[in-house]
Amino acid sequence: MRIYKVLSVLLEYPTQELLDHWQEIERLLPELEHATPEDIQALQEFMRWAEGLTLTEFQANYVKTFDFTPENALYLTHHLFSEQDRERGPALVDLSEYYKQQGYEISDGELPDYLPLVLEYVAMLDTITDVRLFLRQSAHVADIVAGNLEKIESPYAPLLRIVERHGRLVEIAA
Secondary structure (H helix, E strand, C coil): CEHHHHHHHHHCCCCHHHHHCHHHHHHHHHHCECCCHHHHHHHHHHHHHHHCCCHHHHHHHHHHHHHCCHHHCCEHHHHCCCCCCCCHHHHHHHHHHHHHHCCCCCCCCCCCCEHHHHHHHHHCCCCHHHHHHHHHHHHHHHHHHHHHHHHCCCCCHHHHHHHHHHHHHHHHHC
């Protein structure tokens, strides 16, 4: 399993299904494809933190962190365009069309720029180069959100730093 799928799952709203698969995810961490030792450590620390919470506490923390705090939103275009910016809509349409052209269907009426959805998509890409090229477009926003989360000492911050690092690896290699 690729690290991007695990990040996608951990950045989604926590559900009982996630908790039902928690031990399976923990067992997979050391074997994650494309994960550095630093990535694995950050994931393990996040999971240790979350293990100490009830599902209700986990969900409340998620909502407080991402849904009630716009500067932490996991919608990438939210950080690129102002609320009244007319370019956000076309950007979302373009991204939706891109996914359709690639044969990737968005379910549950989710917006195409939702970071967990983006990570789920890149987890399906064939090459690590394709993954990182796609993530490159998300690295700047991941940096912004990670910085905001670090200010409030959120345990989610290291997960966003992983996304940022993987998107910036293309810049280093270029």
